[in-house]
Structure formats: C-alpha cells, structure tokens
Amino acid sequence: MDPTRPLLDLGFTEYEAKTYIALLRTSPATGYQISKEAGVPRSMVYEALGRLVNRGAVLTLQQGDTTRYTPVPVNALLDNMRHTYEEAIDAAHESLSRYEAPVPLEQVWNIEGRDAILGRARDMIANAREELLLAASDRTLVDLVPLLREAHGRGVRVRVLVSGDAELDFGQTVKHPQAESALQQLGQSIVVVTDGSQALVGGTGADDTVVWTGSRHLVFIARQYIWQEMFTQRVAERLGQELWSVLSTEERRAIFGE
Secondary structure, three states: OOOOHHHHHOOOOHHHHHHHHHHHHOOOEEHHHHHHHHOOOHHHHHHHHHHHHHHOOEEEEEEOOEEEEEEOOHHHHHHHHHHHHHHHHHHHHHHHHHHOOOOOOOOEEEEEOHHHHHHHHHHHHHHOOOEEEEEEEHHHHHHHHHHHHHHHHOOOEEEEEEEOOOOOOOOEEEEOOHHHHHHOOOOOEEEEEEOOOEEEEEEOOOOOEEEEEOOHHHHHHHHHHHHHHHHHHHHHHHHOHHHHOOOOHHHHHHHHOO
C-alpha cells in the first residue's frame, strides 16, 4: 500500500504527504535532507513544509541559521485533525441546516453508488421511530447491523428478511430461500421501509441505483413485499410436510430452496 494514501485521503497534497512520511522516517532534518528522503524537489519542499507547519503537522527547530523540522507524532496529529473536523462538521451542520428545505418525498429520487445508498439506508434506520422492515443480503446486512441493533434498543419493531445465512439476536429475522434469491437475483438488492412513510428499493453494488420515496403507494408496495415474503416463509416453516404434499416441484424449490 502506498504509505501516502491515508494522508491523501485526509486532504494532504502529494508533496505534503511525502514530506510528512519522510520526517517520520528521519528527523529532525533540514529541508535539503527532507527533499532527498521524500523525493520532493527542493523548490517545492519548503512550500510543503510551510503548509505542514501551519496545519500543525510539523514542528520547527532553529539552530543558528539552519531550520530543522520534526513531525508531530501520528496520534497527536490525527487526534487534532479529528477534533478540527468534528468542530467544522458541527459548525457546518448548525449553519447549513438553517437553509435546508424538506425533500419532497412524494417524488421518487434516484441514489447512485454503494456508499451513497448505504448512507441513505443508515439515515433511515437511525431516524426510524416505530417500525423498520429490511430485506437485504448478508453482505449488506453486515454494514447495517449496529444501527439495526440501536433501533431495536430504542423500541423500534425491527423485522429483517435475509437473503443468506446471517443470524440476528434481536428483532424478527426470516431467511429467504437461497434458490429463490438466486432466481430473483437478490444477491445485492436492498429494500428498507421505515414507519410506513419512506422506502428505499434497489441494489447495493458499486454502480447500482436505488429509488428513495415517500410516495404512499410505493411505500405500501415495498412494505407488503417484505411482509408477504416473511409470512410465506413462516407458513412454509410451520406447515412443513403438509404443505410439501400440495406444492408443485417448482413451488417447492421456490419456497424451500430444494
């Protein structure tokens, strides 16, 4: 892994990241020494060092006419950045929320990309107050379990239809037959319905798109889909051989996965 990647992800420039990494390896050091160690042109290393000093990532030591540099320890740097970002986020939330108008949820909105899709699912789960229905695969469920547990803990009725082998120790969980899941191509699908007022329906792949809506008709359909699937699987589980005897081969495969 490129050692500069974590810093680049935190907003450092390439030269800033290379300079800081070089100082972690060798310090205190002069600008000339850092330039050689980091592979940063001397014409650019002092500019990068200046920005790092202003960022609070590098300390200076004056020895006569020579300035030497040393990095702020990693833990201290990241703690300071976390504190700064949290303050900035809190300030931005307080300021921007004054201008925010409610999204007209009677419309159907498209959300693209796994991160954005799961972000919306998390927000819906976090704001659920009474009822939460979810249909998802094992892979998707893993990303949502902590919030689902929190929702259950605050009294939300949590019902989950799982396409896979995941087990939850809270709420109500029903497994969707793997054969039927494969037939319906549910591998990366997700359906979330909260409080009978919002629904999120689609896939969770990197290039997938979901729809998010508060349209009461579409929310009703999404909610009924999960309810009916969970009901069907519970009936199949309870009736067992009695149900088996009256089903066709295709129906047996769909319900029991055999």
